[in-house]
Amino acid sequence: MVLLQVARIITTLPLSLSFPFSTFVRKTSGLRSIRSGICLNISGRVASMSSSTSKEMKQIDKILSGKEDYFGGVVVEMSNEPLEIDIFAASLRASLAHWTQQGKRGVWIKLPIELVNLVETAVKEGFYYHHAEPNYLMLVHWIPATNNTLPANASHRVGIGAFVMNEKNEVLVVQENSGRFQGTGVWKFPTGVVDQGEDICDAAVREVKEETGIDAKFIEILAFRQTHMSFFGKSDLFFVCMLQPLSSNIQIQEAELEAAQWMPFEEYAAQPFVQSHDLLKCITDVCAAKLEGKYHGLKPVPTGTTVSGKDSCLYMSMADASSNTTSAL
Amino acid sequence: MVLLQVARIITTLPLSLSFPFSTFVRKTSGLRSIRSGICLNISGRVASMSSSTSKEMKQIDKILSGKEDYFGGVVVEMSNEPLEIDIFAASLRASLAHWTQQGKRGVWIKLPIELVNLVETAVKEGFYYHHAEPNYLMLVHWIPATNNTLPANASHRVGIGAFVMNEKNEVLVVQENSGRFQGTGVWKFPTGVVDQGEDICDAAVREVKEETGIDAKFIEILAFRQTHMSFFGKSDLFFVCMLQPLSSNIQIQEAELEAAQWMPFEEYAAQPFVQSHDLLKCITDVCAAKLEGKYHGLKPVPTGTTVSGKDSCLYMSMADASSNTTSAL
Numbered sequence: 001m002v003l004l005q006v007a008r009i010i011t012t013l014p015l016s017l018s019f020p021f022s023t024f025v026r027k028t029s030g031l032r033s034i035r036s037g038i039c040l041n042i043s044g045r046v047a048s049m050s051s052s053t054s055k056e057m058k059q060i061d062k063i064l065s066g067k068e069d070y071f072g073g074v075v076v077e078m079s080n081e082p083l084e085i086d087i088f089a090a091s092l093r094a095s096l097a098h099w100t101q102q103g104k105r106g107v108w109i110k111l112p113i114e115l116v117n118l119v120e121t122a123v124k125e126g127f128y129y130h131h132a133e134p135n136y137l138m139l140v141h142w143i144p145a146t147n148n149t150l151p152a153n154a155s156h157r158v159g160i161g162a163f164v165m166n167e168k169n170e171v172l173v174v175q176e177n178s179g180r181f182q183g184t185g186v187w188k189f190p191t192g193v194v195d196q197g198e199d200i201c202d203a204a205v206r207e208v209k210e211e212t213g214i215d216a217k218f219i220e221i222l223a224f225r226q227t228h229m230s231f232f233g234k235s236d237l238f239f240v241c242m243l244q245p246l247s248s249n250i251q252i253q254e255a256e257l258e259a260a261q262w263m264p265f266e267e268y269a270a271q272p273f274v275q276s277h278d279l280l281k282c283i284t285d286v287c288a289a290k291l292e293g294k295y296h297g298l299k300p301v302p303t304g305t306t307v308s309g310k311d312s313c314l315y316m317s318m319a320d321a322s323s324n325t326t327s328a329l
Numbered sequence: 330m331v332l333l334q335v336a337r338i339i340t341t342l343p344l345s346l347s348f349p350f351s352t353f354v355r356k357t358s359g360l361r362s363i364r365s366g367i368c369l370n371i372s373g374r375v376a377s378m379s380s381s382t383s384k385e386m387k388q389i390d391k392i393l394s395g396k397e398d399y400f401g402g403v404v405v406e407m408s409n410e411p412l413e414i415d416i417f418a419a420s421l422r423a424s425l426a427h428w429t430q431q432g433k434r435g436v437w438i439k440l441p442i443e444l445v446n447l448v449e450t451a452v453k454e455g456f457y458y459h460h461a462e463p464n465y466l467m468l469v470h471w472i473p474a475t476n477n478t479l480p481a482n483a484s485h486r487v488g489i490g491a492f493v494m495n496e497k498n499e500v501l502v503v504q505e506n507s508g509r510f511q512g513t514g515v516w517k518f519p520t521g522v523v524d525q526g527e528d529i530c531d532a533a534v535r536e537v538k539e540e541t542g543i544d545a546k547f548i549e550i551l552a553f554r555q556t557h558m559s560f561f562g563k564s565d566l567f568f569v570c571m572l573q574p575l576s577s578n579i580q581i582q583e584a585e586l587e588a589a590q591w592m593p594f595e596e597y598a599a600q601p602f603v604q605s606h607d608l609l610k611c612i613t614d615v616c617a618a619k620l621e622g623k624y625h626g627l628k629p630v631p632t633g634t635t636v637s638g639k640d641s642c643l644y645m646s647m648a649d650a651s652s653n654t655t656s657a658l
Contacts, residue, residue: 070508116452123445129461131561133482137458137466138561149584153462154563155525156485179399196484196564197557223627223645228526232460232467234483235525237566255478278633282643296646298552298627304607314611316552317625317646 064095064109071149073106074099080114089121096125100143106150107141156235158194160204163287164216164243170262171287172245174211177258186273187263191238199313201300204241212260213251216243220297221315222286225279240283242290242297265291393424393438400478402435403428409443418450425454429472435479436470485564487523489533492616493545493572499591500616501574503540506587515602516592520567528642530629533570541589542580545572549626550644551615554608569612571619571626594620 066076076095099107109127111118113135127139131153142148164172173187181188192207194200201218208216219242230236252260269288274280289295296319303314395405405424428436438456440447442464456468460482471477493501502516510517521536523529530547537545548571559565581589598617603609618624625648632643 070511072507113452113458116449119448120445123442128463129442129466130463131482132458132461132466134457134459137461147584151486151522151560152525153460154483154486154560155523156487156566157480157483158485158564158566178401182399193480194484194564196481196562198564200555223643225632225641225643226529227641231480231483233525235487235523235527237485237487255476279641279643282630282632282645286643286645296625296648301611303554303611312554312556312608314552314554314608314615316611316615319625319648 062091062094063098064091066107069106069108071106072104073108073150074104075108075110077110078112078115078118080112083115083118085117085121088118089125092122092125096141096143105142105144107143109139109141110136111139112136156237157231158200158203159191159236159238160194160200160207161189161191161238161240161283162204162208162216162243163189163222163240163290164208164214164245165265165287165291166245166248166262168262169265169291171265171268172208172212172214172250172260173263173268174252174260175258176256177254178256182258184273187261187268187271189240190260194239199300200239200241200315204239204243208243211253211257213247213249213253215246217246218242218300219244220299222290222295222297223283225283240286242287391420391423392427393420395436398435398437400435401433402437402479403433404437404439406439407441407444407447409441412444412447414446414450417447418454421451421454425470425472434471434473436472438468438470439465440468441465485566486560487529487532488520488565488567489523489529489536490518490520490567490569490612491533491537491545491572492518492551492569492619493537493543493574494594494616494620495574495577495591497591498594498620500594500597501537501541501543501579501589502592502597503581503589504587505585506583507585511587513602516590516597516600518569519589528629529568529570529644530642533568533572537572540582540586542576542578542582544575546575547571547629548573549628549647551619551624551626552612554612569615571616 064076064078066074068074096107107127108130109122111122116137119137119139122139125141127141130138130140130150132138140150142150162172166172172190174190175185175187176182190208190211192203192211194203198206200221205216205218208214222240222242224237224239226235226237228235248262250260250262265287268274269284274284286295290297296317298315299318300313300315301318303312305311393405393407395403397403425436436456437459438451440451445466448466448468451468454470456470459467459469459479461467469479471479491501495501501519503519504514504516505511519537519540521532521540523532527535529550534545534547537543551569551571553566553568555564555566557564577591579589579591594616597603598613603613615624619626625646627644628647629642629644630647632641634640
């Protein structure tokens with residue numbers, strides 16, 4: 001049975017594969033759980049197996065299959081089929097030896113959460129955590145003795161604050177029912193976090209709609225704030241966005257808000273809490289200047305795709321300083 | 330020995346602690362590895378222990394110690410002292426029961442990489458991955474049956490591109506020795522990733538210095554681009570920064586660059602690669618407008634500390650449209 005399985009593996013290997021010879025051939029019960037396209041190190045003793053397959057356990061040290069990246073590294077994405085720890089450990093060691101021989105640098109292994117039983121093995125083989133999402137953990141290993149130049153994880157959370165003014169010069173403000181402002185009596189702009197994959201302008205419109213029921217159109221980014229050591233030590237970018245309301249009837253999101261209302265802008269700006277915090281006062285001054293026609297922020301301009309083929313959008317000033325009008329470059 | 334240890338625990342407990350009674354008292358060999366300030370569920374049978382300690386193994390189901398957050402959740406930060414899996418499992422179950430009873434919502438457990446042996450246990454008890462850094466994994470569990478409102482991980486990587494012009498209208502350009510531009514002959518602005526904890530303006534100055542040896546002063550952000558499904562599926566913000574050079578002698582970072590030079594701006598802009606990519610062309614047009622005095626970007630204004638006490642900086646337009654001059658609001 002083992003000979004048949006080995007023969008099947010040999011006949012399915014791409015012709016371009018070379019056969020470096022390692023020490024032994026392993027019982028192949030774990031093979032199917034490793035992603036297709038595996039390269040095998042097959043023992044030089046395969047040729048002599050026919051007389052001994054029924055009598056001995058043999059091993060194939062399997063190299064984990066991965067894609068090469070642009071920087072001399074390899075990325076392995078494990079499927080979520082169960083895999084025994086000892087089979088994974090042996091594959092990992094064989095793979096590291098193989099990649100070291102090939103001169104690879106960074107090795108990435110993406111382990112779905114279903115394979116949580118393999119995390120400890122990877123760490124014991126020298127991998128460390130790079131990042132995680134709810135359904136996977138990315139571990140990484142730097143092979144050469146040179147400085148580790150692997151890029152860090154995503155570093156910033158991105159949020160928006162929405163400055164929504166109606167035609168009566170009233171600004172949309174809310175009071176939250178949780179968080180640091182709860183119970184303080186402070187009225188603030190609707191705020192929220194930009195989802196991964198979401199454009200900043202879309203996030204602003206979405207948050208206003210979700211929290212207050214108000215439909216709005218994105219106008220421009222007035223300013224943004226960067227701060228550090230925020231949520232779980234990450235850095236934070238907060239974009240102050242100006243929106244134009246398209247409706248007026250407020251319906252609050254009771255899970256998040258205590259109240260919401262249209263408030264005269266001067267009353268919002270005069271709150272002691274706003275006046276006593278430099279950042280809020282500065283933002284309020286920016287909004288006031290915008291209302292007076294004395295301020296130009298950044299507007300989104302679709303710019304096709306990036307050099308890697310992804311849609312992109314450039315936020316830029318559309319004010320032409322020489323003519324005091326808004327014009328495209 | 331067990332009675333002595335239990336007695337010691339009882340005498341060190343804060344007076345304000347209440348004593349909900351659970352079923353049994355556990356052998357306490359794992360106690361010291363759990364962070365100080367632990368609350369204990371001690372059996373109603375403690376009072377009768379003196380007659381039986383030498384004869385039976387008892388258990389204390391220990392509640393993991395955590396800090397409350399602003400949103401009805403609790404954050405547990407484990408120390409990196411070794412802890413047996415079965416002790417951790419029992420503590421975790423007892424803790425979850427306790428927190429459920431208290432009406433807690435999100436439960437966060439920060440496991441240092443030294444405690445990788447505990448990851449599988451946490452996942453089996455219903456925790457999932459929230460985020461990871463090289464030396465820890467953050468897992469989280471949502472207790473109530475209501476919608477999970479836990480915030481997501483950091484979603485964006487942030488990078489800069491440096492537009493550095495000298496007094497001869499020459500722009501600082503580089504050719505990289507790795508990555509997608511390697512070997513293409515394309516000359517590009519110096520670019521790089523903003524480190525966690527680093528201001529955008531500082532990152533731009535740092536990258537220029539590291540890659541080319543040029544000292545430079547940050548002037549303003551001209552524009553920024555947002556894109557999605559970038560590095561490991563994260564979103565990406567790329568800030569085009571204008572810098573003023575303070576030196577002229579280029580010394581390239583050989584680990585990253587093939588070459589660097591001062592190139593006439595028109596020659597940079599005329600490259601077929603730049604002309605054929607909308608984003609690059611748009612950025613080039615912004616730079617050209619800036620050189621003609623027709624464009625104002627965003628400058629950093631220190632704004633003291635945020636409402637949570639962290640230093641912050643607001644990037645805002647400093648151009649007053651009514652007078653065509655640059656003035657503070």
